[in-house]
Amino acid sequence: MAQKITPRATDYSQWYIDIVINAKLADYAPVKGCMVVRPRGYALWERIQQGLDGLFKATGHVNAYFPLLIPESFIKKEAEHVEGFAPELAVVTHAGGEKLEEPLVIRPTSETIIWSMYKKWIQSYRDLPILINQWCNIIRWEKRTRLFLRTTEFLWQEGHTAHATSAEAEEETLRMLGVYRTFAEEYMAVPVLHGVKTDSEKFAGAVRTYCIEAMMQDRKSLQAGTSHYLGQNFAKAFDVTFQTKDKTLDHVWATSWGASTRLIGAIIMAHSDDKGLVLPPRLAPIEVVIVPIFKNETKDAVVAFARKLRDTLAADFRVLLDEDDQNTPGWKFSEYELQGIPVRLEVGPRDMEKGQVVAVRRDTGEKAFIPVSEAGATLRALMQAIQTSLYQRALKFRTDNTFRARDYAELGKFLDDPGGFVEAGWCGDAACEARVKEETKATIRLLPLDKKETGGVPCVVCGKSARDIAVFGRAY
RNA sequence: CGGGCUGUAGCGCAGUUGGUAGCGCGUUCGGUUCGGGACCGAAAGGCCGGCGGUUCAAACCCGCCCAGCCCGACCA
Structure with a gap:
């Protein structure tokens, strides 16, 4: 048979590729790092879109569309943003047979172009909040690509909201994190941890990045959705101010949140077996x-x-x-x-x-x-039973592969054998985090939102008293 | 972007000391089948990833490039 799936135990990466190709979800495109989403993969994406879009609408959001091309100067307005994205930008320098006056960046994310517009649309607290989402494609020039998990061009949704107060923006950030969590668990049947990223892992330009993380069958972690509290960073970069109720002038508070076709990769790697794809009934294009x-x-x-x-x-x-x-x-x-x-x-x-x-x-x-x-x-x-059973099985797998490390040696041991999520005390120092990454290839996936008491444990690296219980893991 | 592996029919592969290419599956046609990837017969299908070099002659030797996978550095 031409259609043969490499068993997971033989080669997990190859198994994943075999599933994607043989189940005809996607195929490699002529351009490096790009993929064609084939009808069966796209049908699954449409199911994901419908589910998420419904949840967005139910929380008061509306859809809009902003341009693919962004003036290069826009990207440069927010210092951290440009620094973070510069290496992965694709830039259009010529068009209409002529060199462009100003190069145009193909969007890697749309904060800048959206906030340039919000400046025009927002004058008063009465214009707030703005709760806009867009479904689109974006390009990030990746060195190493993998079907659905990391491709040069990918499809996603990005929500961009503007608020009158910090508290309101914070609330929105967490609300949308909750939406992603609900979607992952109830639609995808994939259990996720939810929490906050450390500074080294946060979105370029955000004050705080929240995320959901799912464990794949090879015990590696996959970030399945992110929600950012942007504070006033983009409002300041684009000078977006509004008149408050008490007649003062303030910069607008922002959030952004996104989930991509990577979710398809998450579904595949969470549920499928050596016979092929296994889809949760709720998202299966054909039940x-x-x-x-x-x-x-x-x-x-x-x-x-x-x-x-x-x-x-x-x-x-x-x-x-x-x-x-x-x-x-x-x-x-x-x-x-x-x-x-x-x-x-x-x-x-x-x-x-x-x-x-x-x-x-x-x-x-x-x-x-x-x-x-x-x-x-x-x-x-039966559909309900399958949906529940997939979730429970994935949850058990994650539970069985989540450990608590008391010291640095134990952290390394659990990461190597059997692998998975390892909870351990962390002092909050980026140097300690960096050392773990350097020596074990594992990162802090998140600091759990439902904070666990540190119980006075020391930092797993330096031994000082821990500020948080962090979840370490190797990730996609 | 570094290190390794790979690139020959749609897919998986073979191809000896250099002499213009073969097998299995699939495809098409005809027939028999049909409760876990059926069988018989016939046929179609190739610029050997691309460009250049060595040679009377290159799938094979050399160089460069491209793509895919794996391992690192960077990221949804």
């Missing part, structure tokens, strides 16, 4: 595939039966009926397992006689015979 099983003489009857079943289910489920008579049922079973469709229904002559169908779960392989009359209700329950 149920019906595979009719027939011989020439039984084909008409079985297909008619299957079509009726499909038409019944179509009202409540995203369902596909595969009537193809060239591939064998066995071939189809493998193919749809590779594609990650949560439930397969097999219907053959024997089932038809008994008025039943065979339901097979993608996640466990478990088979059940269910009466056709109860198919809808049973499927509904």
Whole structure:
């Protein structure tokens, strides 16, 4: 078979690539570091978009669109911002056959162009808050790329909000972090830690960066969403002020938050197995595939039966009926397992006689015979069970691979064997953080938001009293 | 951007001391099949990643470039 998935145990990286390519989620593009999102990958992205967009709208946000091209001078206005992004910028220097007066940066993120506009739109506290999100593509020139996880161009959403007070902006930052957390856990079935980044890991231009982090099956961490409290940094850089209720002038307070097609990588690496993709029902573009099983003489009857079943289910489920008579049922079973469709229904002559169908779960392989009359209700329950089970399994995996290190030697030991998240005391000094990174390749993924008491433990590196319990891990 | 591996039919690979390329799967056509990746027969499919060099002659030797993967440095 041409379609062969390298087992996870043999080569995890190759397994991931094999899934993406063989499940036809994406393919390599002619330009280095770029990928084509194929229809099956894009359908998944559309499900993600719908889910997130619904949550954004429910929290009062609206969508808009800002340009791809940003004057180079804009990027340079916020000192930290330019320093952070300079190495990964793609810049247009020529257009219309002429050299441009001012080079145009292809957006790596849109804070600058958006805040240049907010300056025009905001005069009074009455203009606030502004709660805008945009869905778009961005370009960051990456040295080392991986399908969905890190590509030169990628799709994402970026929310940019403007507020009258610091407290309001802080509240918004945390609200959106909560939205990401809800989405990851309830839609993607991926449990996440939520917390704040250390200064060395925070967004260039932010006061504070919050994030959600998920553990993949190789025990590495994947940052799945970020929410930034920007303070007045961009308002000051773009001179965006407003008149307050008590007639004073103040700079506007800001947030920004984003999640990208990387979420697809998270879903793949959290749930899939050596047979292929495993998708959470809530986000699966197709929830149920019906595979009719027939011989020439039984084909008409079985297909008619299957079509009726499909038409019944179509009202409540995203369902596909595969009537193809060239591939064998066995071939189809493998193919749809590779594609990650949560439930397969097999219907053959024997089932038809008994008025039943065979339901097979993608996640466990478990088979059940269910009466056709109860198919809808049973499927509904099955989807819920799969969704819950995927989450619980991922949560157990994370719990089983989260450790508490008492000293530096233990930190290194846990990171190497078996790997995973390691909680340890941290004094807050960047030097201690840097030493861990240098010597173990692990970073502080976050400082948990639901703060754990340090209990008087020392910093795992220097031994001074710890300010926080930090979560260390190797990351994508 | 450094170190390593790889690049030959759509995919996976073979190709001897340099002599203009082969296997499996897939594809197309015909037929038989069909409850876990079916079988028989026939056929199509190649600028050997690209450019340059050595040679009477290069998939093979040399140089440069490009791409992919892995390991580092940098990042969603």
